[in-house]
Amino acid sequence: MKMKNNRICQLFDIQYPIISGGMVWCSGWKLASTVSNAGGLGLIGAGSMHPETFLEHVQKCKQATDKPFGVNIPLFYPEVDKLMEIIVAEKVPVVFTSAGSPKKYTGFLKSNGIKVAQVISSLKFAVKSQDAGVDAVVAEGFEAGGHNGKEETTTMCLIPPIAEQLDIPVIAAGGIGTGKGMLAAFALGAEGVQVGSRFAITKESSAHDNFKNKIVEVDEGETVLTLKDLTAVRLVKNEFYTRVAEAEARGASTDELKELLGKRRSKRGIFEGDLAEGEIEIGQISSQIKNVPSAAEVVEQMMSEFENQKSVISNL
Incomplete structure (x- = not known):
């Protein structure tokens, strides 16, 4: 009904x-x-x-x-x-x-x-x-x-x-x-x-089980909206995020950020379960x-x- x-x-x-x-x-x-x-x-x-x-x-x-x-x-x-x-x-x-x-x-x-x-x-x-x-x-x-x-x-x-x-x-x-x-x-x-x-x-x-299990462990404040000058995306803080944050803090160019992002980051993180070098995209409600x-x-x-x-x- x-x-x-x-x-x-x-x-x-x-x-x-x-x-x-x-x-x-x-x-x-x-x-x-x-x-x-x-x-x-x-x-x-x-x-x-x-x-x-x-x-x-x-x-x-x-x-x-x-x-x-x-x-x-x-x-x-x-x-x-x-x-x-x-x-x-x-x-x-x-x-x-x-x-x-x-x-x-x-x-x-x-x-x-x-x-x-x-x-x-x-x-x-x-x-x-x-x-x-x-x-x-x-x-x-x-x-x-x-x-x-x-x-x-x-x-x-x-x-x-x-x-x-x-x-x-x-x-x-x-x-x-x-x-x-x-x-x-x-x-x-x-x-x-x-x-x-x-x-x-x-x-x-x-999504990969690694990704799912990681999100179950995420606490409040562990996601950040980043890459705003390229394509805004909310990421869980991991090794890849740290590299992105450091690049943005020193004023990296759009081309450099694109190179860092690459073409497979989200696939590596979400589908293949690479929790270190992949994009771990998720919303704030993940906590x-x-x-x-x-x-x-x-x-x-x-x-x-x-x-x-x-x-x-x-x-x-």
Whole structure:
């Protein structure tokens, strides 16, 4: 049964307004299909996939669930046109776009009957996304893991003005991984939540066990938003982070930072489990993650806590 009068549930034809983030090296078909089967919307993270790998994950996801699912595509991806062709050919129902202008593909996707949401980190880009015709925006605060806005606007400060100014529904992201966090986002004006870090540390996530176990050990204050002059990313403090921090402190050039970052840092850290020299990308909520449940358990626990906490507040 869908949540009553919830535009995100209606838009994506899902039971619960919980979306698993399309995270590189974490969000394959297993995670996406499990979240969708549990009543949320699972996303395949295309940012780390070549077209042939992406096609395989889409087809396996279609076999694993008869529920709606989607994909997340960073628009700076070099083979994005090929991915778009696959999305249309395979009739993927939902696309979340990020890291680029929504004007380029929104019209094309919607003309093929596909729902579109754009990930943004400011009111300015939220308005531009609505003007471009997207069906919803994901407003992501700087608490989030992965690549986010360098302005360091928190989710609590980001959601209210966007929800007030836009006509389309807002999905909150950044620092949300519990039912209480979901309820707080709804109180600010969101109608759905996109959850990354909590789903990254689940049994179905394709991240390496080293990565998952490391995040379970992370304490408060052990992640830092860094590489703001290149592409802002939140990292766990490790040997690689220390080298990045030292380079930034002495004024390293963009080219030097790019060389240090390389092309495989996130894969080494997340997918291959190199905890010393890999990027360990995760959100601030990582300090609250203390186990590795199934993705279905995460959905169930979030909704149960959401409903229980809502009842508590209604009695105040």
